[in-house]
Amino acid sequence: MENISGIAAKEIIKGSLLKEKVDEQVSEYVAQGLVSTSLRGTDSHGIRLIHHYLAGIKSGRINPCPSYFVEKRMPTIAVLDADHTFGHAAGMEAAKIAIEMADEYGSGNVVVKNSSHFGAAAYFALEIAEHDMIGTSYTHSDSLIIPTHGKRSFLGNNPVCFTAPVKGEGPFCLDMATSIITFNAVRQLQERGEKAPENVGTDKNGIPTTNANEIKMLLPVGTYKGYGLSLMVEVLCSMLSGMPYGPHISKMFEDLGKKRYLGHFVGAMNISAFIDINLFKERMADMINELRNEPRLDEGQSVMVAGDPEKNRFLDRNIDGIPVTGQELKDFEALDKKYQLGVEME
Amino acid sequence: MENISGIAAKEIIKGSLLKEKVDEQVSEYVAQGLVSTSLRGTDSHGIRLIHHYLAGIKSGRINPCPSYFVEKRMPTIAVLDADHTFGHAAGMEAAKIAIEMADEYGSGNVVVKNSSHFGAAAYFALEIAEHDMIGTSYTHSDSLIIPTHGKRSFLGNNPVCFTAPVKGEGPFCLDMATSIITFNAVRQLQERGEKAPENVGTDKNGIPTTNANEIKMLLPVGTYKGYGLSLMVEVLCSMLSGMPYGPHISKMFEDLGKKRYLGHFVGAMNISAFIDINLFKERMADMINELRNEPRLDEGQSVMVAGDPEKNRFLDRNIDGIPVTGQELKDFEALDKKYQLGVEME
Numbered sequence: 001m002e003n004i005s006g007i008a009a010k011e012i013i014k015g016s017l018l019k020e021k022v023d024e025q026v027s028e029y030v031a032q033g034l035v036s037t038s039l040r041g042t043d044s045h046g047i048r049l050i051h052h053y054l055a056g057i058k059s060g061r062i063n064p065c066p067s068y069f070v071e072k073r074m075p076t077i078a079v080l081d082a083d084h085t086f087g088h089a090a091g092m093e094a095a096k097i098a099i100e101m102a103d104e105y106g107s108g109n110v111v112v113k114n115s116s117h118f119g120a121a122a123y124f125a126l127e128i129a130e131h132d133m134i135g136t137s138y139t140h141s142d143s144l145i146i147p148t149h150g151k152r153s154f155l156g157n158n159p160v161c162f163t164a165p166v167k168g169e170g171p172f173c174l175d176m177a178t179s180i181i182t183f184n185a186v187r188q189l190q191e192r193g194e195k196a197p198e199n200v201g202t203d204k205n206g207i208p209t210t211n212a213n214e215i216k217m218l219l220p221v222g223t224y225k226g227y228g229l230s231l232m233v234e235v236l237c238s239m240l241s242g243m244p245y246g247p248h249i250s251k252m253f254e255d256l257g258k259k260r261y262l263g264h265f266v267g268a269m270n271i272s273a274f275i276d277i278n279l280f281k282e283r284m285a286d287m288i289n290e291l292r293n294e295p296r297l298d299e300g301q302s303v304m305v306a307g308d309p310e311k312n313r314f315l316d317r318n319i320d321g322i323p324v325t326g327q328e329l330k331d332f333e334a335l336d337k338k339y340q341l342g343v344e345m346e
Numbered sequence: 347m348e349n350i351s352g353i354a355a356k357e358i359i360k361g362s363l364l365k366e367k368v369d370e371q372v373s374e375y376v377a378q379g380l381v382s383t384s385l386r387g388t389d390s391h392g393i394r395l396i397h398h399y400l401a402g403i404k405s406g407r408i409n410p411c412p413s414y415f416v417e418k419r420m421p422t423i424a425v426l427d428a429d430h431t432f433g434h435a436a437g438m439e440a441a442k443i444a445i446e447m448a449d450e451y452g453s454g455n456v457v458v459k460n461s462s463h464f465g466a467a468a469y470f471a472l473e474i475a476e477h478d479m480i481g482t483s484y485t486h487s488d489s490l491i492i493p494t495h496g497k498r499s500f501l502g503n504n505p506v507c508f509t510a511p512v513k514g515e516g517p518f519c520l521d522m523a524t525s526i527i528t529f530n531a532v533r534q535l536q537e538r539g540e541k542a543p544e545n546v547g548t549d550k551n552g553i554p555t556t557n558a559n560e561i562k563m564l565l566p567v568g569t570y571k572g573y574g575l576s577l578m579v580e581v582l583c584s585m586l587s588g589m590p591y592g593p594h595i596s597k598m599f600e601d602l603g604k605k606r607y608l609g610h611f612v613g614a615m616n617i618s619a620f621i622d623i624n625l626f627k628e629r630m631a632d633m634i635n636e637l638r639n640e641p642r643l644d645e646g647q648s649v650m651v652a653g654d655p656e657k658n659r660f661l662d663r664n665i666d667g668i669p670v671t672g673q674e675l676k677d678f679e680a681l682d683k684k685y686q687l688g689v690e691m692e
Contacts, residue, residue, distance in 0.1 A: 074452030076422055077619035106420030107453050111620050134581070149647040150640045162578045164585065172581065174574040206643050221568035228520040228652035232508045234633070235480070235518065239510065240620040245633050273423035274457055274586040287580070287591050294496045297552050301495040306574035 003321035041313030087118025121161035129171035151206025173307035349667035387659030433464025475517035497552025504579035519653035
């Protein structure tokens with residue numbers, strides 16, 4: 001593996017977007033979202049997506065210069081029409097509205113419609129937690145998960161994300177897909193010629209298989225529980241927004257000319273209205289440190305809390321850079337050359 | 347199995363509580379909560395709990411006549427001090443406040459503190475959905491689930507509940523514990539002398555076992571994902587309320603003289619501020635009916651959505667009554683006799 005620094009990756013991503021005449025603020029959000037996601041170790045939703053996004057601009061799927069239309073329907077409810085721009089940008093605009101509402105009224109709930117892929121849900125909820133609020137973010141996505149007792153996919157691998165601030169360290173962050181493993185993990189198994197665990201994926205007929213090459217659909221985490229959570233996310237992102245649901249959503253990696261018509265949901269809640277914010281953050285630190293010090297079943301593996309693996313990778317990658325394959329590094333160098341950015345890669 | 351009608355069960359429960367000088371409105375909520383939960387098939391959280399609750403009044407754990415103290419700290423945030431009464435009553439008072447806030451400001455978020463066991467989370471979130479709102483309800487509970495890589499329980503089997511109205515039928519209702527199976531299910535396996543599935547529970551040393559008699563702790567659904575969801579609930583119910591967390595919560599079935607100091611979280615969100623409420627409910631019906639008609643992997647098992655098993659049982663039990671063991675029926679008859687209620691049982 002090679003490495004690329006977060007700074008260089010951000011310069012190349014933002015520079016490429018600007019050269020494609022993407023709005024300055026939109027470019028900033030996309031670059032920041034992708035790089036922070038890669039630094040936190042979520043490679044599937046990080047910098048590698050820039051090539052897909054550039055293709056989406058070219059094909060007309062993604063609007064580089066949106067005119068947002070925001071309707072504040074009630075003091076704590078807004079609908080943001082993203083005008084088919086990047087979900088990263090629309091989601092962050094939604095987060096800012098939710099934070100303002102929570103500042104004034106205690107909570108804010110913003111639905112985004114006519115949007116596109118928004119990357120990692122944590123990007124938005126972490127921004128909210130940085131304002132000493134509880135953050136939530138959700139998105140639906142195209143059909144991939146089989147409902148319990150079904151044989152074909154219906155809902156997407158809809159993520160649930162929840163954040164809360166902690167004294168002395170970054171926010172607590174639960175950001176979970178509703179399948180057992182991601183399709184990206186399936187691809188890695190395929191590349192390595194390894195078998196998949198039992199009952200995580202199925203072949204094209206809905207029959208569970210451990211042959212990674214045959215896996216076309218995923219099974220929900222905890223069977224009907226993960227399926228239920230995925231449906232909850234669909235209610236928030238499709239039913240509240242009026243966007244299509246499940247099998248009616250256009251595919252991310254097919255027919256790049258088609259707009260996605262995605263919906264997201266972003267929520268903020270003012271903690272200091274419930275309890276003294278310092279007490280909250282101290283007790284958060286107490287609770288998660290108590291958990292981290294719990295006795296281990298196997299001495300080699302410590303008890304962690306949601307978001308700990310990402311925090312650890314962030315510390316490492318901030319110093320060592322983001323690990324990329326040789327091909328991925330070449331692809332980034334090609335962008336630098338194509339757009340004449342002159343970014344220092346070493 | 348014997349049967350007891352929902353009407354008779356409610357009369358006996360409410361009558362017994364009133365004879366123990368429990369406040370009229372509190373008695374109504376407890377009776378309604380327990381009976382509706384049993385009618386929906388969630389026997390573990392239904393009418394059988396009345397004997398435990400009556401003991402809790404006698405021992406001084408539960409306050410029969412609370413003086414609630416409600417602070418509306420911001421337009422959409424309130425803290426309700428339950429004064430150690432039944433969680434059913436405090437939770438329903440919280441739901442009503444959340445609904446009022448959502449009516450006026452779009453959303454309402456109410457934390458309950460100094461509370462006791464609140465029964466099934468669905469009771470509160472379903473009430474909110476009946477007002478054409480999205481409802482959420484959460485509670486923490488005493489330590490039962492082992493964190494991933496740990497060997498002893500820390501968090502409770504903290505439930506996540508989410509509801510939304512649907513055209514032409516009762517609300518969509520996801521009400522899930524964060525363990526794979528409940529401890530009640532373990533007890534049933536013990537009674538039947540059956541083995542537990544693999545990796546659902548552990549012995550007293552944290553080692554997974556299929557010997558139901560040895561199971562003392564439960565494993566979270568989807569390993570770190572269920573554990574993360576349980577921690578999210580703890581943030582909402584303990585960190586926001588100032589109540590104790592996980593291992594510091596007094597046990598439900600031990601030392602009945604100890605107050606529980608539980609916290610709950612109840613939220614309401616106004617759907618009609620996002621989208622036309624009729625369109626929302628129609629699309630909900632479209633989506634869940636489309637799911638129910640999805641092709642089946644096994645012809646004998648249809649695709650359902652969260653809450654469907656409960657809806658089906660509610661229809662049956664409204665006609666046939668709530669199935670109870672002979673002993674359970676005798677225990678109800680004993681209450682009827684003790685408190686001279688004269689309830690018609692047939």
